[in-house]
Amino acid sequence: MARSPLETEELWQRFHDVVNMTSRELVDWLGVQADLDAPRPGPVERAQLGDAVVGILGKRRTDLTDDDLDAMRKVIEVVETETDGVTKEQILSDERRRHRLMTVGHDPFREAE
Numbered sequence: 875m876a877r878s879p880l881e882t883e884e885l886w887q888r889f890h891d892v893v894n895m896t897s898r899e900l901v902d903w904l905g906v907q908a909d910l911d912a913p914r915p916g917p918v919e920r921a922q923l924g925d926a927v928v929g930i931l932g933k934r935r936t937d938l939t940d941d942d943l944d945a946m947r948k949v950i951e952v953v954e955t956e957t958d959g960v961t962k963e964q965i966l967s968d969e970r971r972r973h974r975l976m977t978v979g980h981d982p983f984r985e986a987e
Contacts, residue, residue: 889946892953893979897931927979
């Protein structure tokens with residue numbers, strides 16, 4: 875799929891806005907997280923997406939593949955779906971939601987900068 879530099883730049887920025895964990899933090903989290911039953915996305919898909927996030931965090935924008943861009947879009951979708959219309963207090967008190975978010979690199983306890 876052809877992509878313009880502007881589209882890639884916008885996606886890169888949105889991805890880095892929602893992913894607020896470092897690759898090291900995410901690797902640690904993926905290695906120790908509890909397996910909570912969560913309907914969306916499934917445990918295997920979440921782990922694969924989390925692994926993709928770790929890979930993307932280690933890349934330069936110019937090195938992104940189409941698969942990376944697809945994963946970035948999915949991460950943005952997961953974070954937006956889990957947080958839209960929900961208060962911060964609701965997010966922080968819902969352990970399953972927090973786990974789903976952290977598995978894709980978004981720590982809801984971390985304040986937005």
